[in-house]
Amino acid sequence: MGPFEMFSDWYKQAEDAGVVEPFAFVLSTVSTHGEPHSRVVLLRRTEDKMFYFFTNYSSLKGMDVAQNPHVAMNFHWRAPEHRQIRIQGTVAKARADISDDYFSSRPRGSQIGAWSSPQSQMLTDKNDLLSRISLFDEKFSGKDVPRPEFWGGYGITPTYFEFWQEGENRLHTRIAFSKDGEKWVQKLLAP
Ligand SMILES: Cc1cc2nc3c(=O)[nH]c(=O)nc-3n(C[C@H](O)[C@H](O)[C@H](O)COP(=O)(O)O)c2cc1C
Numbered sequence: 001m002g003p004f005e006m007f008s009d010w011y012k013q014a015e016d017a018g019v020v021e022p023f024a025f026v027l028s029t030v031s032t033h034g035e036p037h038s039r040v041v042l043l044r045r046t047e048d049k050m051f052y053f054f055t056n057y058s059s060l061k062g063m064d065v066a067q068n069p070h071v072a073m074n075f076h077w078r079a080p081e082h083r084q085i086r087i088q089g090t091v092a093k094a095r096a097d098i099s100d101d102y103f104s105s106r107p108r109g110s111q112i113g114a115w116s117s118p119q120s121q122m123l124t125d126k127n128d129l130l131s132r133i134s135l136f137d138e139k140f141s142g143k144d145v146p147r148p149e150f151w152g153g154y155g156i157t158p159t160y161f162e163f164w165q166e167g168e169n170r171l172h173t174r175i176a177f178s179k180d181g182e183k184w185v186q187k188l189l190a191p
Helices: 003-016 060-065 096-105 109-117 125-138
Strands: 024-030 036-042 045-047 050-056 068-079 083-092 151-165 173-180 183-189
Touching: 003 068, 003 083, 003 151, 003 173, 024 060, 036 060, 050 060, 050 096, 050 183, 060 096, 096 151
Parallel strands: none
Antiparallel strands: 024 036, 024 068, 045 050, 050 151, 068 083, 083 151, 151 173, 173 183
16 A cells, blocks of 8 residues: 555544544644744645645745745544654645635635735734724625635645554554655654
8 A cells, every 4th residue: 555545544544433623734844944833734635646735825834835845744643543644745836726616615704814814924903803804804795705816725745654553562653655756665663
């Protein structure tokens, strides 16, 4: 089994076992100064061996990846087994049609929210945000909300996977896949 099949297999098992939001993962980016930044985002689409999440392109993570496309993803699930999946890869903005599709599937409140929130920028106070929301609510009143140019998807192309599963007496299993040209090479790592 290759890493994408193994990812789908474990994901499906976590979903079937009732894991809450198995699609939530920790995304790590690195600033131009080499400082790591981590935050949770949601995996919203998996296609053509790419993992997609959606966000504000002007956010801190957007700034980081504009300078350094190397990212890391981390999934942690407690059922049906205690598991962790670590993925490293490079990120690029999603095609506009992918971002449009996802944006148009979102509830209107979230669409207005995307326009209203200068994600990761400083707000004067909560009213600052609330007044922006009223402004855009009015601006798009009676109309479909278009996707802002500064908001959309990112697709991550993995270059490394590691599948960790808890074992007895800390004898966990760690299966790593790294890329050698077009081929995935599998290795067993010590826990
Ligand atoms: C469960 C959960 C899911 C989240 N999903 C997203 C998401 O899909 N996209 C997003 O931009 N932020 C999401 N966030 C908020 C991010 O964690 C983060 O606060 C925000 O993106 C700003 O990060 P940044 O300043 O590092 O760019 C989520 C937070 C949590 C706790």
